[in-house]
Amino acid sequence: MKPFRLAALSLALLTAFSLTGCDDSGTPQASAPAPAADSNPGATAKPDRAQLAALAEKSQGKALTLLDASEVQLDGAATLVLTFSVPLQPDQDFSRSVHLVDKKSGKVDGAWELAPNLKELRLRHLEPKRELIVSVDPTLTALNKATLDKPFEKTLTTRDIAPSVGFASRGSLLPGNVVAGLPVMALNVNNVDVNFFRIKPESLSAFVSQWEYRNSLSNWESDELLKMADLVYSGRFDLNPARNTREKLLLPLSDIKPLQQPGVYVAVMNPAGRYSYSNAATLFTLSDIGVSAHRYHNRLDVFTQSLENGAAQSGIEVQLLNAKGQTLAEAKSDSQGHVTLQTDKEAALLLARKEGQTTLLDLKLPALDLAEFSIAGAPGFSKQFFMFGPRDLYRPGETVILNALLRDSDGKPLAEQPVKLEVVQPDGQVIRSVMSKPVNGLYQFTYPLDSGAATGMWHIRASAGDNQPREWDFHVEDFMPERMALNLTPQAAPVAPDADVTFGVSGAYLYGAPASGNQLQGKLFLRPLRDAVAALPGFQFGDIAEENLSRSLDEVQLTLDEKGHGEVTTSSQWQDSHSPLQVVLQASLLESGGRPVTRTVKQPIWPAEALPGIRPQFTLKDFTITAPIPP
Known part of the structure; x- marks a missing residue:
């Protein structure tokens, strides 16, 4: 199967534990590498000129020294890290100044990469149990132009690496319709054999009480525990992790028919061709039932939802069990997905089941710590x-x-x-x-x-x-970028003096959502429109002696509808005017925090279909533009 990367989603409330599973075929299945936090760890984000100048100024006058040279684990790989006292010049060829030699095989292959802080040089994927000599020449240059006082040399031996493989968690809840695979951690193990067991429904409580969320299963433990489960699939999977790198990979489940049935499973894994007293094991369940529990001093409130779409799930059978698997309380969820159970100090496990799907919640594990979340609200005072x-x-x-x-x-x-x-x-x-x-x-x-x-x-x-x-x-702040778009639309043509003026309003967030329910505040103004025809610059229209043409009109208070639309309408208060006018709308659309986005729009008003225009040859209070009349 084609390798793919896992996007892991962790759902935890009170105690959620993840479990995962794998697939069967006559030929080995190909695993899928899970995504690392940085898909290209070798890439260095190069600071811009301003940042480089600031770093150089900060380190000005400081000496360049090598503080440490040691082996560390980066992204699951053994890496040699050289730590310096001040930032290094990023544009130099480090291979000319920094050398790494294996005493047996000579020069070590690989490229030095500079960390984003410019103070660390890294060389990844070291071979295990090798004696290396690292040397740094005085030609290495810092950002502040400083160099080493003398050459540096150190001999170090890399750590031994033992091949290992195991499951990435002690338990996983996999939504059946969106399941990707069972996560495993592998180091220099190319193939694994995995046996999958489905726990018998009648033995589920007893099995879980004895399982205790272990990460391995010994031979004598399997004799007892696996009596309560049926072997449904065995298969070999190709992992092929990067050499000398601990990788998180997925054992694909989507094409394994025996594992597509809802239920609780146990997976037992061992490296192909090897047998030991104890093998890696994990518990996982395929279920669409998401469960969260809120514990109070006298009751337990349980909420059940679909992991696929988040909808509340009704009719879920919820059981409270003790450590021996005995039922302490049980009830079914209502139409809101809610169940209330009386608490019991012996309660150890919560089971949520419906139509063969089962979700487990361990009540003995630590609950979700809310200390890191700001949920207290404002303090209360008299x-x-x-x-x-x-x-x-x-x-x-x-x-x-x-x-x-x-x-x-x-x-x-x-x-x-x-x-x-x-x-x-x-x-x-x-x-x-x-x-x-x-x-x-x-x-x-x-x-x-x-x-x-x-x-x-x-x-x-x-x-x-x-x-x-x-x-x-x-x-x-000096600058506040707008996060909303506001469009104010006038009528297409000038309106008559006795007609109402209407402006269309449309608001939306820049990421696409409409400004549903947002407030529009503003004001309407009336102003004369002497330069009424843009194609005739300098020509004045209307009665120059007419007064009271500039005044404030109505205040605007409007709530946009669910599509972010609205209308601003004002009735005519200028019916007797003989001059061209314009109604000006200056409006602000408020974000949820009250921050406005302000726009202005104008609507022309013509008192007649045809008006004489005069271009005065004398100076008005504003300068006059003299231009030929266009044909």
Whole structure:
């Protein structure tokens, strides 16, 4: 079978363990290499000129010395790493200055690669149990032009490498419709023989309680455990990992019919042609049932979902077992995929089954640690000071706007009181302190940023007199790229003075999603349109003595529909005008954080189908363009 790379998806809530399986055929199956974090580990991301200049300046005046020369494991391969005190010049030929020689076979093949930090030289895929001599000439040059004071030479012996193979996990849950293969780790083992056993449904509880998620199976253990399982497939798989490199590979399962049936399986593996007292083994299950469990002091809430599409699964039989495989509690999931079971201190295993599919959850293993996730929310105080603003990202020179409400611990209004507000720069310095008083229960505060304001994370610190400071954070950045597109569309032709003016609105995120439910805010203005015909520059249209043609019209507040569309309409307030006009819409589409994307559009209004145009030969308040009349 054609090799392929595995994209591993880990689903863990409470304790999820992964298991995996393999395929049967009369001829050896080809394994598939699993993807490494870097598909081309030898590639070096070369810094640009600015980065090189900064590194050179930082290391200016420092001596170049070799700090360490040793063998390490990189991407599963033995690698010689030379560590230097300062960054090296990346454009030099390292093979002219750095040499590696095997005492028996001579020069070692391979190319030196420079690490992204420019301080490490690496040569991969060393042969095991070899005595090597590494030497560095003074011609090696650092980025700051420094060189070694004297030549360096060191003799080292590479580690021995024993061929090994094993499963990559103690257990895997493989969604049946998207299963890729069973992951194994191999080092200098080209072929393996694998036996697959399907655990008998009636023996599942007893088997799991005795299995204990081991990673190997001895001969005497197999005599007892495998009585509860049926051998369904045996096959040989070609691994062929890279020489002297520990690789993660996949034993393909998709074409093995005996392994396409849902159930719980055991795989036992040994290198082809070798037999030992103990062999690598793993437990895996083919199932579309995803399970998450939330443990409370008196109950266990279980949620079941499809691993293929995420939909809640109803009618799933959920069992709670002890270490002996005895049933402590059982129930079926409802239409929301939810099951509630009474907790039991003896509970060791949770089984979720339906139509031959089985998913296991070990309740004795550590639960998902939520300490690394920000789930605590804001701390609770007897006085809750809720701070919010139209956005949290500003440019230097703009004005920061903050609103706030004071409530008790139940969200009810408190008696009005002044609150101390402090503006804190990114360096921690307080640059302004005020006492803010509410108006009708609303605290409002504005702070104009200086045009040279420091960029970074700013804070507004609030104290409500309870010795519990709160902070509202906002960013100050020099440039804020837009993340939304806003299109304002006028009517195709000029409209009559008594007609309504309508603008079409279309908003979308730049990655393609419509701006569904986003707010559009803006304002309409009326302005005279003296230069009404672009093809006739300098010609003025309309009654020059007509007044009150420039004024503000309506405010715009609009929520875009599910497709990101909307309309802005204003009725005519200029029916008696004798001059060309234009209605100007200046509108801002707000992102979810309140940051606006602003656009302007104009709609011409003509009082008649034909109008005289005059090109004055005297100076107006704006300069006059003199140009010939086009034919």
